Amino acid sequence: MRILLSALAALALAACDRARDTASAQEAPPPPPCSSATFEDTPLTHCIADPAQHTVRVVLGPEDGSPYRSLSELAVGMGEKASRVAFAVNGGMFDADGMPIGYYVEDSNRRHTLNRNEGWGNFHLQPNGVFYGSDGKWAVRASDDFAAHVKKRPEFGTQSGPMLVIDGKLHPRFDADGPSRKLRNGVGVDKHGRAHFVISEAPISFGKFARYFRDELNTPNALFLDGSVSSLWDPNTGRVDGGPPLGPLIVVEKRHKAKP
Structure with a gap:
């Protein structure tokens, strides 16, 4: 017994x-969304937005106000709501006043139409593309593809360019590791619906940056967001990048959990 x-x-x-x-x-709390990475000897910061844990929106400035122009202004402007932020980055081409020059939708309100004009600079290195989403489903599409297949206005959208990865292939005009090397940030969405935001901590070529999205993050489509002004707000580490004035901002927030 x-x-x-x-x-x-x-x-x-x-x-x-x-x-x-x-x-x-x-x-146990989930791991922080942003972490350090290295690709071909270049240091990067890699942040993941997971639909199960996060929401994504784009912001220009306070309602009926001028654009924030910096992540620190965004943090101050959000007040107590800043505690919801998992991380934020700049993303989308803009004019001297910080207003978008490409497709831009904030809170389902379209403030600029799709821009497929010819021109100079990175934005017009065709194809460019759109990062957009609704109801926790996010995607990146080349602009022509977006125009052809997205008929319902998304909850958010921001156009930038050039595309880094297009249906699993690198942008056709990129060299493997070309001479143009700058701080850069971009976004790609993987097959699980997670959005991967990456910012380089040292100058990087378009080709190498694109390969990181394709080969390491396995994102079939990825979009360049900005160059020398690339910035990150990571509340977990207290990082708030400063620098030249910004335009559209992409804010990733912690998903609200219902009380039991």
């Missing part, structure tokens, strides 16, 4: 240990 009771007690203790381990795993 004593042997039987000892065996039952051991089983009960093992069950309690498993329950505690399960509870601890459930209570």
